[in-house]
Amino acid sequence: MKAPGRTDRSLLPTLWRLIRFLAPERWQVATVVLCVVGSTCAAAVGPRILGAATDVVFAGALGRTLPLGQTLAQAADAARSRGDTRLADILVRAHVVPGVGMDIPTLDRLLALALAIYLMSAALGWLRQQAVNHLVQRSIMRLRLKIGAKLHSLPLSQGRRVGDLLSIATNDTDSVATWIGQAAGVLFTALTTICTVEAMLFSVSPSLALIGSVSVPASALLVSIIAKRSRRHFRGQWSALSEVSAHVEETVSAMDLVTAFGRADAALADFDRHNNTWYRAAARAQGVSGMVVPGTTLVVNLNFVLIATLGGLGVATGTLSLGDVQACAQYARQLLQPMLQASSTTNLLQSGLVSAERIFDLLDKSDEPPDPAEPTPLPPRNTRELRIERATFSYPKNSPVVVDATLYAPPGSMVAIVGATGSGKTTLASLAARFHFPCTGRVLLDGVDIRTARRVDVRRGLAIVPQESWLLSATIRENIVFGRPHANPREFRAAVEAAQVDTFVHGLPDGYDTVVGEAAGRLSAGQRQLIAIARAFITEPALLILDEATNALDSGTELAVVRAMAVLRWRCTSLVIAHRLSTARIADIVVVMSQGRIVEQGTHDDLLARGGLYTKLYDAHKAVRA
Numbered sequence: 001m002k003a004p005g006r007t008d009r010s011l012l013p014t015l016w017r018l019i020r021f022l023a024p025e026r027w028q029v030a031t032v033v034l035c036v037v038g039s040t041c042a043a044a045v046g047p048r049i050l051g052a053a054t055d056v057v058f059a060g061a062l063g064r065t066l067p068l069g070q071t072l073a074q075a076a077d078a079a080r081s082r083g084d085t086r087l088a089d090i091l092v093r094a095h096v097v098p099g100v101g102m103d104i105p106t107l108d109r110l111l112a113l114a115l116a117i118y119l120m121s122a123a124l125g126w127l128r129q130q131a132v133n134h135l136v137q138r139s140i141m142r143l144r145l146k147i148g149a150k151l152h153s154l155p156l157s158q159g160r161r162v163g164d165l166l167s168i169a170t171n172d173t174d175s176v177a178t179w180i181g182q183a184a185g186v187l188f189t190a191l192t193t194i195c196t197v198e199a200m201l202f203s204v205s206p207s208l209a210l211i212g213s214v215s216v217p218a219s220a221l222l223v224s225i226i227a228k229r230s231r232r233h234f235r236g237q238w239s240a241l242s243e244v245s246a247h248v249e250e251t252v253s254a255m256d257l258v259t260a261f262g263r264a265d266a267a268l269a270d271f272d273r274h275n276n277t278w279y280r281a282a283a284r285a286q287g288v289s290g291m292v293v294p295g296t297t298l299v300v301n302l303n304f305v306l307i308a309t310l311g312g313l314g315v316a317t318g319t320l321s322l323g324d325v326q327a328c329a330q331y332a333r334q335l336l337q338p339m340l341q342a343s344s345t346t347n348l349l350q351s352g353l354v355s356a357e358r359i360f361d362l363l364d365k366s367d368e369p370p371d372p373a374e375p376t377p378l379p380p381r382n383t384r385e386l387r388i389e390r391a392t393f394s395y396p397k398n399s400p401v402v403v404d405a406t407l408y409a410p411p412g413s414m415v416a417i418v419g420a421t422g423s424g425k426t427t428l429a430s431l432a433a434r435f436h437f438p439c440t441g442r443v444l445l446d447g448v449d450i451r452t453a454r455r456v457d458v459r460r461g462l463a464i465v466p467q468e469s470w471l472l473s474a475t476i477r478e479n480i481v482f483g484r485p486h487a488n489p490r491e492f493r494a495a496v497e498a499a500q501v502d503t504f505v506h507g508l509p510d511g512y513d514t515v516v517g518e519a520a521g522r523l524s525a526g527q528r529q530l531i532a533i534a535r536a537f538i539t540e541p542a543l544l545i546l547d548e549a550t551n552a553l554d555s556g557t558e559l560a561v562v563r564a565m566a567v568l569r570w571r572c573t574s575l576v577i578a579h580r581l582s583t584a585r586i587a588d589i590v591v592v593m594s595q596g597r598i599v600e601q602g603t604h605d606d607l608l609a610r611g612g613l614y615t616k617l618y619d620a621h622k623a624v625r626a
């Protein structure tokens with residue numbers, strides 16, 4: 001499982017942080033609290049009123065059997081003189097009026113009051129549910145927004161799997177939504193009900209209330225023991241679910257490769273293994289936390305039996321009225337329900353807290369380096385001057401992949417970066433794009449150290465065509481205008497013609513309205529590359545980075561695109577990473593990299609004349625093409 005050593009971490013800081021996260025929804029929280037308190041108080045007062053109504057009926061029934069005109073004291077004395085002290089006590093406690101039947105007006109008032117209170121309780125319950133719904137929806141919307149923003153601000157080398165991030169953004173967020181709904185709705189209601197019911201029990205009979213009180217800490221202790229045991233299984237469950245998501249994401253996105261290598265069965269077996277791990281963790285988590293409900297039911301039922309038995313004894317000895325016992329029995333029943341609710345939600349609450357912990361872990365990851373407090377202005381230009389001065393860079397926990405690199409690209413120049421696989425070409429270009437800062441040395445755009453400039457200023461006027469063309473699930477037109485949504489038809493036409501997109505799009509039945517992307521993979525790799533190039537061209541960049549952007553094109557198309565770039569040259573500075581050296585031939589400067597170092601620099605002809613590494617690469621290239 002992931003995150004070893006975290007299994008015993010307390011969830012209290014997460015709980016506290018989650019509560020603080022709800023601060024912007026304080027009005028919804030306050031409404032929920034008021035409704036819960038109001039409705040549970042109303043529900044708790046109900047039995048007391050019904051108990052009083054029962055006493056009125058009881059007193060009326062008893063009073064009718066006694067002679068009219070006798071005082072209550074006389075009736076009690078008469079009972080005592082007959083040796084019936086129990087009846088005497090009952091007469092006094094029930095305020096019996098001898099000879100008088102049921103007090104109908106009082107009974108009516110009590111019943112009307114009980115009805116009004118129960119109606120109010122129902123209305124507040126409905127209002128509470130509405131407030132809970134709002135609370136959940138708004139807070140989860142904010143949480144998703146934060147996660148979304150975080151995903152965009154994570155450093156590019158954050159090293160987390162896509163499936164894992166997807167699982168956090170979907171499964172864990174849903175689990176937190178359930179947590180908020182349950183905590184705000186069920187748990188808080190349950191706790192308030194327990195408190196009010198206990199208070200009412202105390203007001204009726206302190207001795208019975210004391211017995212009732214024992215069951216609350218006993219259940220809480222039981223729940224906390226079980227919760228502690230199930231916590232690590234919940235962590236395992238969510239971690240395993242992430243593994244399942246990551247596996248599905250990886251194998252589905254490379255389905256054709258998996259099939260081509262005959263690995264479908266192995267992939268299925270892997271999926272089965274991840275799924276089984278998840279199943280076992282989930283079963284353990286649910287199994288352990290499933291002991292909560294039966295345990296609590298046992299404690300509460302024992303408590304109910306005690307209250308009923310001792311209440312019955314109280315009536316028999318005259319220390320409690322029948323109405324009191326009826327009210328206590330009802331309260332004991334009312335105690336059972338919230339305690340069951342509170343305990344049965346513990347697994348959801350624990351699972352939600354573990355999910356919140358995973359989300360907060362992601363949100364706490366450090367962002368891309370922040371903009372400087374007082375940035376140096378970097379005004380927009382049509383073309384940029386790029387200077388890299390003695391830059392050295394290494395990825396976290398790795399040895400340097402760019403070493404002491406110095407490079408000058410005058411405005412409007414085309415720089416071709418060539419070199420063996422893994423020699424550091426992409427990394428060098430990514431330093432110019434401010435994806436990473438050099439560990440030592442500087443990168444300057446128009447004389448401004450990009451470390452001192454705002455990220456948005458550096459990236460304004462920057463366009464990149466990466467090695468793998470990424471397309472949205474959208475039309476070709478939407479993909480091309482991605483970086484410039486308001487491009488006019490003239491700009492659109494210029495870009496698609498320069499990038500040679502027009503030639504193949506005309507052959508598609510829906511033309512530029514053809515939907516492409518992950519779900520519609522009917523374009524060839526070269527066509528996808530051309531769309532990505534058009535997407536870069538349409539932004540009319542000041543600095544253009546092409547990372548092996550033409551490697552999937554046939555020679556004719558490549559030549560046409562390279563020619564188009566030559567037209568663009570007077571406008572923008574370009575860094576072109578190329579394995580095929582046809583691009584290098586027309587570049588102003590060719591930079592040759594080897595093991596992270598720039599080992600040669602100059603024009604194509606100069607470098608050929610030098611007879612160094614570039615010549616070797618060129619000869620090898622010619623041999624392959626021959």
Ligand SMILES: Nc1ncnc2c1ncn2[C@@H]1O[C@H](COP(=O)(O)OP(=O)(O)OP(=O)(O)O)[C@@H](O)[C@H]1O
Pocket residue numbers: 156157395396398401419420421422423424425426427428
């Ligand atoms: N995100 C990363 N984290 C750690 N190491 C990385 C990362 N990206 C690249 N590297 C390593 O840095 C070195 C240089 O990689 P880079 O992609 O810059 O080379 P390249 O010359 O562009 O290679 P290619 O021609 O194959 O695209 C490689 O050894 C690679 O393993």
